[in-house]
Amino acid sequence: MPSQLLSPITLRDLTVRNRIWVPPMCQYSATGRDGVVTPWHLMHYGSFARGGAGAVIVEATAVVPEGRISPTDLGLWDDAQRDALRPVVELVHEQGAVAGIQLAHAGRKASTGAEWGTGRPGQSLPESEGGWTTLAPSAVPYEGLADPVALDEAGIDRVVDAFVAAAERAVEAGFDLLEIHGAHGYLLHEFLSPLSNRRTDSYGGDLAGRAKLMLRVVDAVRARIPEGMPLLARLSGTEWTDGGFDLEETTQVVTWLGEHGVDMVDVSSGGNVPATIPVGPGYQAPLAAHLSAHTDVPISAVGMIDEPFQAEHVLVTGQAEVVRVGRAFLRDPAWALHAVIALHGDAEIIPPQYRRAYRQQLRQG
Template sequence: MVKLFEPLALRGVTLKNRIVVSPMCQYSAEDGFANDWHLVHLGSRAVGGAGLIIQEATAVSFEGRISPEDLGIWKDEHLPMLRRITDFIVAQGSVPGIQLAHAGRKASTYRPWSGAGEVPLNAGGWPVVGPGDAAFADDYPRPEALDAAGIKKVISDFRAAAGRALAAGYQVVELHAAHGYLLHEFLSPLSNQRTDEYGGSFENRVRLLLEVVAATREMWPDELPLIVRLSATDWTEGGWNADESVQLAALLKTRGVDLIDCSTGGNVPKAPIPVGPGYQVQFAGRIKAEAGIMTGAVGLITTPAEAEAILANGQADLVLLAREFLREPYFPLTAAQELGVEIEWPAQYERAKPRA
């Protein structure tokens, strides 16, 4: 069988194929609440045949949102609409996942089409936190350095969010430790200048993520998979790098993490990133080979042939598509046709299925 359409078992969950909808912020919520946009956006990708659909960065706390319009899961009132979404995804034969996130010093910023940089307090913004008091960029808010109580709250918020995710029907949790958000900020020596047990050495900088993983696993059943998204490199001298990513991935495997979603960048403004088709796949391949953990490849993967080659070459176990899924919600259906694979279509769409 074509690798792209081989099932993949992750603990007690089996994906019907290796095609994953990457988490993509929609910036369309109010007070963290999902709505019909999210139902249709995520539901259409389930109708389109994706094996796993990971919901956008969903804030574990009010202050952990990137923008005022981010999804949230910090209160029980968020759950009924999220449950409606997961029920629909499951009914289409796909697996619902959720990315749990805290934006850290990149919080309280405008959604892309409403402005740039910091949302002022008098315009609906809020105080932000980080490992230190350095802002991400000149037009971003200046964070308050987390103290011991603040770090405990972050860990507690992730733990509670994992419990709510279970109640809402998600079957996969991904922890967002990439793109310059809070957990990544602690990993990178460029953003983490702390001198306590959470800063300095590699062991100290990874401490918060490992504690969040442990707290999440306390609430997340053994039979359900846990994924971590890493930025494998800051693409900047002196920053987080691929060697450290391999070392961390090996640690995460021993802590109950099942797969590393391998992205890059996001922690340094205007980093020299060599963007191009498959530019991040090398990191998925290296982490898979050297850390002995399953990986997902993401980043400008746009064609079935590209996705199949990544899997066939053993560089990753899954491929995650983002913008291509915005352009083509039914990518798996068209990919199957292009690769000569017979797959089941939704009964409602069967009459449009191409025939040999």
């Protein structure tokens, strides 16, 4: 039986060569602090495409300066950032992969020191060190971070407009698909969660109110990008905390997202409040399986999916339509090529310049 992992998948007008996708992974490497990609990003994303991935999704890219997690995040709020991304897209395309980008606003978790290259990793930065005032649905801080300012309705409108403008720039840069970041405790997730959204207006209260901003962003972006371009969303399927945004609510939001034109949802978890998370191999795949069974929206699974046969199992058992392989690709940018060998796929995906290195494995296969 042909491998499902190595089979193509079509969303709207886009066909992706396989179901091994590289998820967004923050690099904190826009060293000019201007949101512009550097040679690091060109090498980083190009290596995954050369390594056989079907789709390569560029890391969380801020739609406004104050939406960055750190000062060294990527951005897409001006044309210089758009133009600098074009070579990344072209390189990914040259290697046969699809190029995606995740649009994001970090909300109350913005303005922190990057994980490396700073004396304040994960801590709020004061203005003297390049920090700024953060925004949130309510003036409720993430534990250990600075107090945010609650967005008023005009501020919410500006957020929606910023996502649309960034989406238009992404289309102009040549990206094939877009993803709206609604997970990991960033702004759209903060609105979805009753633990961070204490609003009493139409953007708070019940799930319909808390999901209003997410759906507004999706509607506005969907209306301004090509009809044949896939639009994806990422959600945290559970916060691993009593009283938080949970899998039941996620299921309803996924259904609404499908009705509003989202073509696939990637399900991760956590990030909005400190929690004890049962991390282990494939630990988030059950969340994907639940959403696949209870909604009509294609689902992608992510989270410590490190081995080709493990990834194949997720697809064969119907837990997801796509598998996202993150840290395993960081360890081995040719992960997908090794999956091709292990699962007896089409060796033509191996770049001709590298095939001499695979001759023994191909003979054994």
